[in-house]
Amino acid sequence: MGRSGALSVLKQLRVWTLVVLALLFRDSQARHNHCCLAYSISPRGGIKAQTSRPPTLAGTRVSPWHAATPGVRGREGGGGGGLRSTAAASAPGGDGGGQAGLDERQEDEGKTGVQGQEAAFEWTRQWYPVVVMRDLEARDPRQPYPVKLLGESLVVWKDPKDDGWKAFTDKCPHRWAPLSEGRVNQETGRLHCIYHGWEFEGDGKCGSIPQANPDARDIAQNSNRQLMACATVLPTQVVQGKLWVWPDSSPEGVKASESVAPVVVPNLDLDNGDWGSNWYARDLAYGFDTLVENLVDPAHIPFAHHGVIGQRAQGSPMAIELEELAPGEEGFLTKPTGYSGRDLMRVSFRPPGLVYYENDYTKSLPFMAKGLPPPLRVVYWAMKKFNLDKRVAMERTDRDPSDRCLFYFIGYAVPTSPGRCRIFTRSPRNFFLQHPVIPRRWRNSLAGEHLGQHKVLDGDSTALHVQERYLLNAGQQGVKQPERTFYMPTQADVTIRAFRKWYNSRGGGGPPWAQGVDPSDLGPVLPREEILDRMVAHTKDCSACGKAYRVSGRVKKAAVGGALLFLTGAAVAPRGALALKLAAGALANAGLAVAMAKRQQEFVFVDYVHYDRE
Template identity: 35%
Template sequence: MAESTFNFFQHWYPIAPLEDLDPKRPTPVTILGRRLVVWKPTVSEQYRVFLDQCPHRLAPLSEGRVDLETGNLMCSYHGWQFNPEGECTHIPQAENPDLIAKNKDNFCVVTLPIQQINGLLWVWLDEKSADLAASTPLPLSPSIDASKGFVWSSMVRDLEYDWQTLVENVADPSHVPFSHHGVQGNRKQAKPIAMEIAQSTPDLIEATLSRGFATRITFEPPCRLEYAMEFPGGKKFGLVVYCVPVSPGKSRIVGQFPRNFAKTLHHVIPRWWDHIQNRNLVLDGDMVLLHYQEHRLQEYESTQSWKTAYKMPTSADLLVIEFRRWFDKYCQGKLPWEQTVVKSPEQPLVNREVLLDRYKQHTMICESCSGALKNVQRSQVALIGYFAVSVATVAAMPDNLRVSLGLPLIALALIGLGGYAWLKFWLEPKFYFVDYVHSDK
């Protein structure tokens, strides 16, 4: 691979866990500035990914629907339909029945290669190199393998900072005791990290850590960044992060968390509970820091490079330095936004409510959490309804029954009211917004 020709578009990117995609409706997604639509034909087990624009008048196909009769994707603007291969199959306004056949190539939608592996939907962003896509292995983790005794969970979240900021942050283990104090680390136990770069090539960077147990960090450009940790006794734990560039100042993280122990616990804990109590909390701990850090670095880069803007004197910084060098050497320190994104004025800093908006960034695109939120809201209605009915029933009781029957009903109603308050004021907000104040941790 030549130093100046790293092609971000000719690589596989995960879109989301399959369990978070709705097979009944089109889903919009943006990767590297390309606006895409994900949909599932009714006659297939495979999703499809198209460019999110109808060839008729460029309306977004993600606002369309999957037609129940044909199983094809219908544009909601004028009703044009497209089959799984992207071919136009129906134009309601066509007077000439041969119109579609005569313009087959001109009326088709741009389709992209996809694969469904390891519970994720993958897309290849260059529609002109499908043969290369077919011969290019996906950046899969060896730990996402049930035959090796691993179990894993997954999650996806959209982030308010750029791809290179996300890669840089995940490649930096030394921030964990501080950014995630009380969640995944302890600031009082922070120690120097003896890190070495084991290899660095255009296609792979590997680092090793010495901290009491074997740890290897692998960066496979442009998206896979994996921690593989092995503890005494053969216990293995991993962090597999796919860093997906979305648009300037925005990225998506698709994470998988494998381990070969505590398997029963894995099956017992609901996925949504793990998200609101652990995974989202970790991302919240970084969000404000990284958003502001990124803007400050952009200010510095108008007059100097990261090499002088950053002060990185310890071995804990080695992987960040190696990534930045890789990014400069093979990508000229930039993503190819000019190929897909219309230049716009620099985005202003975003307030905390937007930065930590769990609902838009995660809940609405996570099947587990959106389903749990609906159940939480339904339970609130049931509990408040039970309270009202109980109070009304006791009020209508004869005096001689109010003690024997009324008091137990009121007691249960009050317990239900407490449950309602817990759901309404403690659990439900965790699906929407939780402020992360480091000084309070």
């Protein structure tokens, strides 16, 4: 074969090679497009489902989430259609450093196409707690209660006809005035819109239109317009002392709500009175996912909450490992872990927003009491003297495993709006419920307990508020999944990686938001007075703290008046014992007034400065 023949063969080989490569590329691209049909990476690193906008029939009342712009939705046929993802709006996830982080990143990237075929978590077909029943029952029954959920404004009110709690979207169908500004008409048993006087039954039907001609057929009952005159009703139920709302009001969504139970801690009945403790609620100035990530992170407690619920000296390696969940379970559960090698607690996340710590003190409490120095060993004696060993299994080996000494921390994170969330916490235990010395009426009040909870949340609220804005800015500057730049080389970050992996895959990058809500609009960094605010975030809605605030104000005013009265008496009284007593009375009242002013301020705002805490 000559030189020209060889060149001809080489050209043919090159042509056939290019043909084969083109065919392989086309096949690969087809597979890639099939795997990415459900999900695509958003410009800011979030994951968005590619769905068409569901049709809406004229005159049909549906959830605000159904009429939203195209975005993340729930499972096929689910009630989350047309919702927007918040993957880039806030927060960290994944792993950023170390060989473990690199391996997990490669593993996640290798599974992206496969996980895209899995049905997404249905954020709008879940039950969310919105308010503590103790506080709701304490309100004036005529006053509706406004709440936020997934970016949508809702109104909660009590129906006098059946004593049931109802939840509507906070829009009157007439001219969209907020129904939360209205009142509950106790005579008609309807929710009254303050703008034009329209009234709505508990099932959402319009019961009265004052502007309608009484001689003509009631407009509200006209079958052609009846749906347009109805308020949008969301399913509700009361479970474990909280009112829960189901965001999907479509017929399919309402039916689905009947077969789904609110997510609670397994095998823990908080309604039977054997666990003590009370619910605490507060609105926070950072996002839902930032809160969950913070709650599942036990390693930050000794540092962010030094002097409150931890000590910096307690910081130590934490070998956190995950348990294998049973089929069908969501989230994650850790194996027993703890500080300094004391494996007492397990951490669990259950979507959409439950985080709980189970701490087993069955063996550690008596061991700790018996090991105290001699002067303090009276604690051990007291435990024996008052038969507390029956509750803490001091020297028993035949204790029923189901009767362990357990202490829980329970936290619910509720997505209210981008960059905002509401937290519900409770710390029940089944031991030391009856104090051997101090009567219940002398112990710390519920308002006092809440002030203690404020200190815990204030310890890292400012840092978390700023942190998620750093991440958002990085995403807006073109960094894809900015949380992956984090450096998390230790096992203490296992729970953060586990949450982010679930959140970005099964969770679709975050919960959907109502129509018109921009998940990337977190606003500027707020001043500390707003981040650490207690009045708007808690006191105004809390029955116990609101009462304590008002009582403190009344006592302060009385003390000021008493101080002036005693001072005036001391000024006009002749010198002697009487004048000294009156002056002492004035001084005591002034001291009481100062103490009450300080107490009042604790329900409004208290700054939290870490470098001041030794």
